[in-house]
Amino acid sequence: MAAHLRFWWGHLALLAVLISGANAAVYTAVPQSTAVLKGSTVIIPCSFSGLSGSDVVVWAGPPNFRTIATGRTVFKSYRRHRVVGDVSRGEFNLEIRRVTLEDGGGYRCTASSADASDDATVTVIDPMPGPPELTGGEYPVTAGSELMLRCRSRGGHPVPTLSWYNGTHLQKSTNVKLDVDGGRVSANLAISRLEKWDNGVNMTCVADQGFPKLVQPRAASRTIRVNYPPSVLVPEPSVHIIEGASANLTCAVDSNPSAIVSWRRHGDPLPLKGIESGQSFLLSKVSRHDAGVYQCTADNSVSPPGYGTVTLDVLYPPWIDPAMDEKVTVLNAQDDFTLECLAEGKPKPTVKWRRKDTSLYWENPLRFHRVRYDVQGTYECIAISQGFKEVKRQTFIDVVGKPHIRGSASTTATVARGGAIRLVCDVVADPLPNRVKWVLRNNQGIEEDLSSVDEDVEIIETKSDQEMSSSITVKNVGSDREGTYLCKGTNMFGTSHREIQVDLTAASPQPMTIIVVSVLAVVVLVAMLTLSFIIAVRKGWICDQKFSDPAGTPRTTRPMPPAPKYAKKTRTGTNDSGVEDLMELQELDGTLKPRPPPRADKEWTSVGLSYPGLVHSSSLPPYSTVERDRPDGEDTRPPSRIIEEDWQAVMEPPVPPPKDGARRLLRKDIARLDVVDERQPGSCEIF
Numbered sequence: 119m120a121a122h123l124r125f126w127w128g129h130l131a132l133l134a135v136l137i138s139g140a141n142a143a144v145y146t147a148v149p150q151s152t153a154v155l156k157g158s159t160v161i162i163p164c165s166f167s168g169l170s171g172s173d174v175v176v177w178a179g180p181p182n183f184r185t186i187a188t189g190r191t192v193f194k195s196y197r198r199h200r201v202v203g204d205v206s207r208g209e210f211n212l213e214i215r216r217v218t219l220e221d222g223g224g225y226r227c228t229a230s231s232a233d234a235s236d237d238a239t240v241t242v243i244d245p246m247p248g249p250p251e252l253t254g255g256e257y258p259v260t261a262g263s264e265l266m267l268r269c270r271s272r273g274g275h276p277v278p279t280l281s282w283y284n285g286t287h288l289q290k291s292t293n294v295k296l297d298v299d300g301g302r303v304s305a306n307l308a309i310s311r312l313e314k315w316d317n318g319v320n321m322t323c324v325a326d327q328g329f330p331k332l333v334q335p336r337a338a339s340r341t342i343r344v345n346y347p348p349s350v351l352v353p354e355p356s357v358h359i360i361e362g363a364s365a366n367l368t369c370a371v372d373s374n375p376s377a378i379v380s381w382r383r384h385g386d387p388l389p390l391k392g393i394e395s396g397q398s399f400l401l402s403k404v405s406r407h408d409a410g411v412y413q414c415t416a417d418n419s420v421s422p423p424g425y426g427t428v429t430l431d432v433l434y435p436p437w438i439d440p441a442m443d444e445k446v447t448v449l450n451a452q453d454d455f456t457l458e459c460l461a462e463g464k465p466k467p468t469v470k471w472r473r474k475d476t477s478l479y480w481e482n483p484l485r486f487h488r489v490r491y492d493v494q495g496t497y498e499c500i501a502i503s504q505g506f507k508e509v510k511r512q513t514f515i516d517v518v519g520k521p522h523i524r525g526s527a528s529t530t531a532t533v534a535r536g537g538a539i540r541l542v543c544d545v546v547a548d549p550l551p552n553r554v555k556w557v558l559r560n561n562q563g564i565e566e567d568l569s570s571v572d573e574d575v576e577i578i579e580t581k582s583d584q585e586m587s588s589s590i591t592v593k594n595v596g597s598d599r600e601g602t603y604l605c606k607g608t609n610m611f612g613t614s615h616r617e618i619q620v621d622l623t624a625a626s627p628q629p630m631t632i633i634v635v636s637v638l639a640v641v642v643l644v645a646m647l648t649l650s651f652i653i654a655v656r657k658g659w660i661c662d663q664k665f666s667d668p669a670g671t672p673r674t675t676r677p678m679p680p681a682p683k684y685a686k687k688t689r690t691g692t693n694d695s696g697v698e699d700l701m702e703l704q705e706l707d708g709t710l711k712p713r714p715p716p717r718a719d720k721e722w723t724s725v726g727l728s729y730p731g732l733v734h735s736s737s738l739p740p741y742s743t744v745e746r747d748r749p750d751g752e753d754t755r756p757p758s759r760i761i762e763e764d765w766q767a768v769m770e771p772p773v774p775p776p777k778d779g780a781r782r783l784l785r786k787d788i789a790r791l792d793v794v795d796e797r798q799p800g801s802c803e804i805f
């Protein structure tokens with residue numbers, strides 16, 4: 119009833135203003151929309167000018183613009199409301215104390231004669247009691263799985279808006295689902311597949327009521343924990359360590375939670391001697407046996423485990439097998455002799471051979487196509503690895519074998535009746551014969567040993583390590599000293615000989631000349647023995663070109679004289695006195711074995727060359743057995759030489775080969791034959 123009355127009063131006042139027309143009231147302050155915290159005091163302004171006595175100012179408000187006050191009078195039911203302000207200045211401000219949520223709504227302030235103004239809205243804010251509630255993601259999640267994060271507001275007025283942030287980035291709204299329910303709002307964020315890099319991401323839900331000046335947005339955060347399997351990165355996949363140093367093998371592991379790293383070596387079931395230290399494996403004193411491929415396994419119970427491999431390369435200096443023989447004995451004329459130097463090291467050493475104190479180098483294995491006496495010497499195996507000092511080891515190659523007489527096997531010479539002749543034999547052998555034996559076989563085939571006991575015969579012998587030279591000078595050569603002169607060298611391996619057929623010419627010597635020249639010959643003979651081979655070769659000592667070698671051309675075969683008529687026995691299948699000698703020895707020993715066919719001489723061509731097909735020295739049998747199987751000697755003599763039956767008679771018992779130290783290196787063969795014919799001094803450069 120009262121409300122109804124008030125309504126009509128209002129309309130009457132308005133009507134009065136409209137009728138009065140000319141003196142209408144005008145707003146000087148219009149009610150403004152405002153937000154206010156619940157419980158606080160708000161004053162909504164409203165003032166006019168030109169109010170007439172008939173004007174009535176009316177306040178209406180929620181709900182539905184009910185009249186709150188007319189003039190300065192507030193209806194009794196509005197205990198917290200007052201109309202305040204200076205009346206003289208037309209102020210009719212509405213004050214509301216201890217604002218409640220019901221006070222929120224539209225307010226209207228009118229005067230009868232004033233035009234109506236816009237309504238003002240008062241928003242009453244009840245702040246949220248706390249940050250939003252978060253559920254989901256409390257525990258670590260395995261990579262690859264999905265995660266639902268739920269954010270729910272705790273109340274407050276007005277209802278907040280919720281938004282999700284990834285770090286500081288607003289999460290796309292497509293992933294966020296909003297849901298209002300009983301004054302509470304929730305926003306669900308679905309992450310379909312968590313990756314390992316989502317580990318540690320700070321996800322934040324922000325609840326905002328929209329009035330930042332009065333109430334701050336509230337936020338709740340969750341740090342996502344993602345468990346992911348180990349992934350292994352090897353920073354140094356190949357480690358090179360010098361033996362004796364320490365090694366640090368490392369596998370860098372990325373995992374959550376942290377993984378345990380264990381190590382093993384490929385193909386090695388045994389526990390390792392190193393120390394596992396975190397992601398590293400430490401070996402304190404690395405030996406060459408520690409080299410290999412090491413595998414690390416990182417396990418954090420999130421499958422699959424992670425693996426990595428580190429190759430450990432252990433470097434060590436070159437090393438030559440100490441079992442390599444310090445001395446190797448090899449038979450003269452043996453074919454294909456090889457000597458291998460077994461060397462190792464890391465990196466793999468290059469191995470070479472060098473003849474000691476020379477700059478002659480050979481590849482390993484050292485190989486000789488055919489062994490000769492001048493092969494004898496000290497050889498050095500040299501192993502070189504990058505980054506290390508070179509290593510050497512010496513081997514002495516001792517060449518033993520049957521005597522070898524230099525020059526062609528047979529030759530001829532002539533001397534004037536009553537003159538003198540000098541013949542020389544150079545013998546190379548190991549062991550050396552005790553002496554060189556000279557034998558004269560006269561034209562009747564009767565043999566006679568020649569010795570210095572005979573005053574017309576002088577034999578001079580010189581010896582060095584592996585070589586000896588014997589010269590015989592025969593004076594007063596008559597028909598009894600005509601025939602074939604043989605020089606023979608014999609050692610335990612057999613006998614070699616050389617034949618010189620001496621023929622007489624008719625000329626008769628002057629006695630004085632013989633004496634003078636003989637004395638002279640002896641003097642020169644002694645001097646000659648001291649002369650070097652070079653002079654000998656150069657001079658050739660040629661006295662009669664019928665039987666001597668062409669100057670300075672060793673090993674030259676010459677036309678052979680006809681076979682002597684005293685030949686008694688011819689052995690078939692042999693064309694080489696060396697072979698015969700060997701036969702004799704074999705027969706003596708009772709160990710005759712089939713012989714290989716004679717073969718042509720080969721040049722010794724090992725210097726600076728290499729040969730494939732390696733044989734280690736240890737595979738060589740001792741020379742005493744090699745000897746019986748050895749191929750024949752290196753001579754390439756004309757065939758059909760006749761060998762006497764009594765070779766056995768001149769054989770000396772075998773003497774053990776000397777095993778003493780290094781011997782002098784021999785020069786290459788130099789054919790040497792000296793024949794002195796005193797009747798023809800003009801044809802001899804020396805006498």
Ligand SMILES: *[C@@H]1O[C@H](CO)[C@@H](O)[C@H](O)[C@H]1NC(C)=O
Pocket residue numbers: 284285287309315316319
């Ligand atoms: C968060 O943002 C980072 C970078 O923008 C992105 O890599 C990652 O996947 C995001 N994580 C989630 C859970 O959305």
Ligand SMILES: *[C@@H]1O[C@H](CO)[C@@H](O)[C@H](O)[C@H]1NC(C)=O
Pocket residue numbers: 285286320321322339341
């Ligand atoms: C997450 O981010 C929010 C807002 O950026 C920050 O207030 C909060 O401290 C962060 N939490 C963590 C654990 O870093």
Ligand SMILES: *[C@@H]1O[C@H](CO)[C@@H](O)[C@H](O)[C@H]1NC(C)=O
Pocket residue numbers: 366367368398400
């Ligand atoms: C081994 O190497 C790793 C990575 O280089 C390093 O972190 C670690 O400290 C090293 N360990 C030792 C004992 O040197």
